[in-house]
Structure formats: structure tokens, C-alpha cells
Amino acid sequence: MVANTDGRPTERDAWLALGLIPEVGAATFYRLVQGLGSAEAVLRAKAGALEQVPGISQQVARAIVSFPWQDALDRELRVIETRGLGLIRFGDEGYPELLAAIHSPPPILYVRGTIEPEDRVAVAIVGSRQASQYGSAMAEQISGELAERGVTIVSGMARGIDAAAHRSALRAAGRTIAVLGCGLGVTYPPEHAELADQIAEQGALISEFPIFTPPKPGHFPQRNRIISGLARGIVVIEAGLKSGAMITANYALEQGREVFAVPGQVTSRSSRGCHQLIKAGAKLTEGWEDILEEIELQMTPGSQVVRDPTPVSRSLAQEEILIIDAMEAGPMQIDDLIGRTQLPAGQMASLLLSLMLKGMIEELPGKSFAKRLRPPHGAGSRV
Numbered sequence: 001m002v003a004n005t006d007g008r009p010t011e012r013d014a015w016l017a018l019g020l021i022p023e024v025g026a027a028t029f030y031r032l033v034q035g036l037g038s039a040e041a042v043l044r045a046k047a048g049a050l051e052q053v054p055g056i057s058q059q060v061a062r063a064i065v066s067f068p069w070q071d072a073l074d075r076e077l078r079v080i081e082t083r084g085l086g087l088i089r090f091g092d093e094g095y096p097e098l099l100a101a102i103h104s105p106p107p108i109l110y111v112r113g114t115i116e117p118e119d120r121v122a123v124a125i126v127g128s129r130q131a132s133q134y135g136s137a138m139a140e141q142i143s144g145e146l147a148e149r150g151v152t153i154v155s156g157m158a159r160g161i162d163a164a165a166h167r168s169a170l171r172a173a174g175r176t177i178a179v180l181g182c183g184l185g186v187t188y189p190p191e192h193a194e195l196a197d198q199i200a201e202q203g204a205l206i207s208e209f210p211i212f213t214p215p216k217p218g219h220f221p222q223r224n225r226i227i228s229g230l231a232r233g234i235v236v237i238e239a240g241l242k243s244g245a246m247i248t249a250n251y252a253l254e255q256g257r258e259v260f261a262v263p264g265q266v267t268s269r270s271s272r273g274c275h276q277l278i279k280a281g282a283k284l285t286e287g288w289e290d291i292l293e294e295i296e297l298q299m300t301p302g303s304q305v306v307r308d309p310t311p312v313s314r315s316l317a318q319e320e321i322l323i324i325d326a327m328e329a330g331p332m333q334i335d336d337l338i339g340r341t342q343l344p345a346g347q348m349a350s351l352l353l354s355l356m357l358k359g360m361i362e363e364l365p366g367k368s369f370a371k372r373l374r375p376p377h378g379a380g381s382r383v
Contacts (some may be wrong), residue, residue, distance in 0.1 A: 008040055008044075009040060009043070009073065010040075011038055011039060011040055012089060013073060013077070014038065014039035014040040014042075014043055015039045015089055015107055015108060016073060016076065016077075016087065016108055017039070017043060017069040017070075017072065017073040018032070018033075018039045018042055018043060018064075018069070018107075019107055019108045019208075019210070020067075020069060020072045020073065020076060020210050021063060021064055021067045021069065022063070023059070023060045023063040023064070024060070024064065025104075025222075026104040026105065026106055026107060026208070027104045028055070028056070028060065029107045030104065030107070031053060031054065031055050031056065032050070032053055032056065032064075035052075035053035035054070035056075036049070036050075036053065042064065043064075043069055045064075045065075046065065047061040047062055047064075047065045048061075050064055050065070076210060076211060079185065079211050079212075080110075080211070083112075083184075083185070083211075084112075085110055085111060085112055085184060085211070086110070086111035086112070086114075087108060087109070087110060087111070088108070088109040088111060088115070089107065089108055089109075090105055090106070090107050090108070094115060095109070096115060096119065096120070096229075096230055097120065098120065098122075098229060098230060098231070098232070099226065099229040099230050101229075101255075102225060102229040102255050103254070103255075104225075105229065106208035106226060107208075108208065109206050109207070109208060110183070110184050110206065110207045110208070110209075110210075110211065111204050111205070111206050112184050112196075112200045112204065112205040112206075113199065113200040113201070113202075113203055113204035113205055114203075114204055115177070115204050115206070116175065118150065118152065118175065119152045119175060119177065119203075119204075119230070121150060121151055121152060121232065121295070122151065122152040122153070122154050122177070122230055122231045122232060123146055123151050123152075123153060123154065123231050123232060123233050123234070123235060123291060123295065124153075124154040124155060124227045124228055124230065124231035124233070124234040124235065124248070124252075125139055125142065125143055125153060125154070125155050125161065125162070125165035125234075125235045125237065126155060126156065126161060126162065126224075126227065126234065126235070126236060126237075126239070126244070126245040126248050126249075127139065127160065127161030127162070127236060127237035127238040127239055127245050128160050128161055128237075128238040128239060128240070128243065128245065128270050129158050129159045129160040129161075129162075130159075130160060130270070131159075131160035131161045131164065131237075131238055132238065132264075132268075132270065133364075134264065135160070135161055135164075135237050135238035135262075135264070135270070136160070136161065136164040137372065138237050138262050139161045139164035139165045139168065139237050140164050140165075140167070140168040141168075141287065141288070142165075142235060142237075142262075142285070142287065142288050142291065143164070143165040143166075143168040143169050143172075143176075144168040144169065144171060144172040144174075145172075145287070145288035146169075146174075146288050146291065146292070147168070147169035147172040147173075147174025147175070147176070148172045148173075148174060149288070149292065150174070151174070151292075151295075152169075152174070152175040152176065152177060152203065153165055153166065153168075153169040153174065153175070153176040153177070154176070154177045154178075154179065154227055154230045154231050155176070155177075155178060155179075155227065156178065156179055156180070156181065156220070156223065156224070156227055156244075157178035157179075157180060157188075157192055157195065157196065157199070157205070158189070158244075159189055159192075160238075161237050161238060161245075162178075163192065163195060166178060166195060166199055167195065169202075169203075170198050170199070170202055173202075174202075175202060175203045176199055176202065176203040177199075177203050177204050177205075177206060177230060178196070178199050178203075178204075178205045178206070179206055179207070179223050179226045179227045179230070180205060180206070180207040180209070180215075180223065181207075181209075181215050181216075181219040181220040181222070181223045182207065182209060182213050182214055182215035182216075182219060183207055183209045183210050183211040183212050183213035183214075184205055184206075184207050184211055185211040185212045186212060186213065186214060186215065188215040206226070207223070208222075208223070208226065220244055221244065221247050224244060224247050224248040224251055225248075225251045225255075227248055227251075228248050228249075228251040228252035228255055228257055229251070229255055231252075231257060232257065232258065232295045233252075233257055233258030233259065233260055233291060233294060233295050234248060234249060234252040234257055234258070234259055234260065235260040235261075235262065235285060235291060236248075236249050236259070236260065236261045236262070236273065236274050236277060236282070237262045237274070238262075238264055238268075238270040238271060238274065239270065239272075239273030239274055239277075240269055240270055240272060240273050241272050241273050241276060243273055245273060246273045246276075246277075249261075249273075249277055249282070258283070258291075258294050258295065259277060259282040259283070260282060260283045260285040260290065260291055260294075261273075261274040261275075261277040261278050261282040261283070261284065261285060262274060262285050262286070263275065263278065263284060316355075316360070317351075317354075319341075319343055319347070319351055320351055320354065320355055320360075322341045322343065323337060323341060323343075323348075323351055323352070323355060323361075324355070324360060324361070324371060326340040326341055327361065327369065327370055327371045328371075330370065331364050331368040331369065331370035332368060332369060332370070333366075333367065333368050333369075334348060334349075334352070334367065334369070337352075337369070352369060360372060
């Protein structure tokens with residue numbers, strides 16, 4: 001622990017220590033610091049003095065007084081140093097300016113990776129954990145196209161839409177930020193360990209929770225305000241009426257952010273949230289252009305996005321173009337493709353494999369094939 005010459009913690013470390021107390025959330029934190037003048041004063045205060053602060057109950061005051069913050073702070077600082085994590089305090093130069101403007105912003109952000117100035121141009125993409133093929137494809141399409149144009153993609157690293165958005169931004173060599181509902185020392189969901197490593201290399205994992213905080217249900221609605229707070233707009237793809245994505249959308253509205261919703265099937269329960277948002281005035285979104293034209297209105301001259309990134313030309317053979325054109329009507333079986341294109345059966349298999357490797361098509365259950373909604377940028381040029 002870094003201390004002053006009289007043994008007291010620095011104010012920076014006092015902020016971290018105060019944030020380690022489970023009963024002290026962001027609103028309580030600011031209430032206490034404002035009431036007593038500093039975080040260090042809060043840690044040194046008696047229960048009676050704490051109870052004099054408006055909104056501080058006897059239970060919370062006693063929890064603060066009894067918490068062994070010196071030992072907890074020493075442990076936390078050792079882990080932060082060992083793991084090479086960063087800490088950004090509210091008011092620091094590197095604290096995200098959009099997030100700083102929300103109600104009760106996180107006093108401390110734990111960071112694995114880096115937060116860069118260009119992350120001021122960010123869009124959040126959220127949606128169902130049980131994403132359909134359509135939902136995942138739309139998340140990939142929108143995320144990848146925005147990332148290629150210099151927009152940072154923010155999401156929550158959950159299964160489904162979140163993971164699709166992060167992965168597409170990574171494939172596009174763009175930046176992406178994952179906001180966790182647990183500490184940075186916990187990987188959740190556990191199968192996303194490799195994804196977390198990739199995000200840290202090409203963006204950041206951030207959390208307001210102490211390092212080894214487990215993923216409790218109440219943490220996820222709390223972190224959703226950070227997802228929307230980091231972004232200039234939020235895109236909702238496949239969300240039930242009472243889903244976490246809808247909670248994030250409500251935070252976005254409270255924070256004055258743009259809300260975009262991708263429509264789905266009218267008979268699908270996972271589309272009801274999106275359709276409700278559209279009815280309430282959210283922008284019906286079919287692609288990245290719908291989003292960019294709105295957020296560009298908020299851009300300063302020094303933070304413009306790139307509308308037309310230069311692609312790496314990868315032309316398709318004439319036979320491959322025939323196959324792609326044949327799939328315009330929807331998924332097709334191999335026999336139907338052979339009949340439609342008049343290509344030899346022996347050649348068809350190799351052409352389909354080539355198109356899948358190029359990311360232009362995908363194989364569906366039942367041995368049928370379909371165009372991907374979002375091919376890799378620059379693929380499929382007919383020159």
C-alpha cells in the first residue's frame with residue numbers, strides 16, 4: 001500500500017479501498033466522499049460520523065467501520081501489479097469522458113488492456129444470449145462494418161449477440177471494449193477465456209468490481225449502465241421485453257444516447273423488445289449506415305469516422321459469382337445449385353468450399369448453403 005509519511009493511505013488508494021467494501025456502491029461512494037471531504041476521511045471516520053451523512057444507514061456505517069480495508073487494499077494492489085492491470089479513477093485524465101457524464105459513474109475502473117482517445121467514438125451492441133443465426137449474423141455485420149470505419153464496439157462479453165459483436169470487431173482489426181459483470185480476475189462465461197485475451201490485446205476489458213468479485217445476477221444490470229455510458233449509441237439485436245438488453249436500452253435513454261433497434265420476425269419472442277423500442281421511437285436499423293449517419297452528427301472535427309475504408313481486393317471467379325447469384329433467393333441444396341448454375345457436380349463441392357473459406361457463404365443444417373449476411377470487407381469484388 002502506498003502511504004503518506006504519517007502512515008495514512010494516499011487519496012488514490014483510499015478510493016480503491018473504499019470501493020472494496022461490498023456495501024459501498026457508486027452512489028453511496030460519492031455521497032460519503034462529498035459528506036466527509038475525502039475517501040481517506042471516510043475510512044478513518046467513526047460510525048456516528050458516517051451516519052450523519054444523508055442517506056447512510058446505521059448498517060452501512062457499521063459495515064464500513066468493521067471492514068479490514070488495510071489488508072484488503074494490500075491484497076488488491078498486489079494482484080493488480082502481478083497481473084499488469086490498470087486503474088482509472090473518476091477525475092483522472094484517462095477516464096472516459098462520456099462515462100464521466102452519466103449519473104453515478106464508477107469511482108474506479110479496473111482495466112485490462114488500454115482505453116484510447118479514439119474510443120470516444122463508440123457504439124454498444126447488445127442482445128440475446130440465445131441468439132438466432134439471423135441475430136448473430138446481424139451483430140457480425142453491423143459490428144464489423146462499424147469497426148472497419150474506426151468505431152469502437154462496446155458490449156458485455158456474454159454469450160450470443162455480445163460475443164458475435166466482439167469477435168466481428170476483432171476480425172475487422174478494430175477496437176472493442178468488454179464491460180464485465182464480475183471482477184477482472186474471473187472469466188465469465190468460462191468458455192470466453194480466449195475471447196477475453198483477444199479483446200485485451202485489441203481493446204480493453206473493464207470492470208468496476210474488485211478483482212475477484214464473482215458474477216452475481218445483480219451485477220449485470222449494474223454494469224449495463226457502463227455499457228451504454230461508454231457509447232454514443234446502443235444497438236439492440238434480439239431482445240425479449242424483460243431482457244438485460246432492454247435494461248441497457250433504458251439506461252441509454254436516461255443518458256441521452258441514441259437507441260437503434262434491429263427488427264426481427266414478428267412472431268419471435270426474442271424480437272418483441274426490439275419492436276417495442278421501434279414503436280417508442282428507436283431508429284429502425286438495417287445496417288451500419290443507419291447508425292453512422294446519426295453518430296456522425298455528434299462528432300467533433302478531430303474524431304471523424306472513415307466511411308469508406310480501403311479494402312484488400314479479393315475477386316471471385318466467374319463460377320463462384322454464379323453460385324452467389326443463385327443464392328439470392330435463399331438457402332439452397334447442392335443439387336439445386338447444380339441445376340441452377342449448370343456447373344459440374346465434381347466442381348461444385350470445391351467451389352462451395354472455396355466460398356466458405358472466403359467467408360462468403362455458410363453451410364446450414366441439412367446440407368444446404370446460404371450467403372452470409374456480412375461477408376468480410378473487400379471480399380467478393382467483381383472486377
